[in-house]
Amino acid sequence: MHSRMSILSLPVIALFVSNLTGCASVGNDFSSEVTWIARDKTTKNELESRLGAPFQVGYDSGQLTWSWGFYRYSLFRPARAKDLLVRFNSNGTVSSYSFSSSFDEDIQNLKNK
Secondary structure (H helix, E strand, C coil): CHHHHHHHHHHHHHHHHHHHHCEEEECCCCCCCCCCCCCCCCEHHHHHHHHCCCCEEEEECCEEEEEEEEEEEECCCCCEEEEEEEEECCCCEEEEEEEEECCHHHHHHHHCC
16 A cells, blocks of 8 residues: 555656746747837837737836736746837837847847847
8 A cells, every 4th residue: 555655646746846847937928039120110010910919018208118028937047038118109109119138049149240
């Protein structure tokens, strides 16, 4: 009976250990290639169709803002994040935007431009 209980508990222990070594993500991953966004031209509809619904909305100095974010956390590796913040003109086109990332591949790509 004791050995049967040990065998039955192995999957439970394995599941517990895999959760400890796994990672958690917040937000929806989106393409880091954002050079297609054009000031005074790209619209809210275009952004939403290419990136999905914004993660957050708000105002910055009176301008409407939308943002997309993706955050990956791990117990044994550094956290990684990428953010896209878009400010809009009153006509719904992009006034300005900023993109930042701590993902290794983005850092390498952007440092080499």
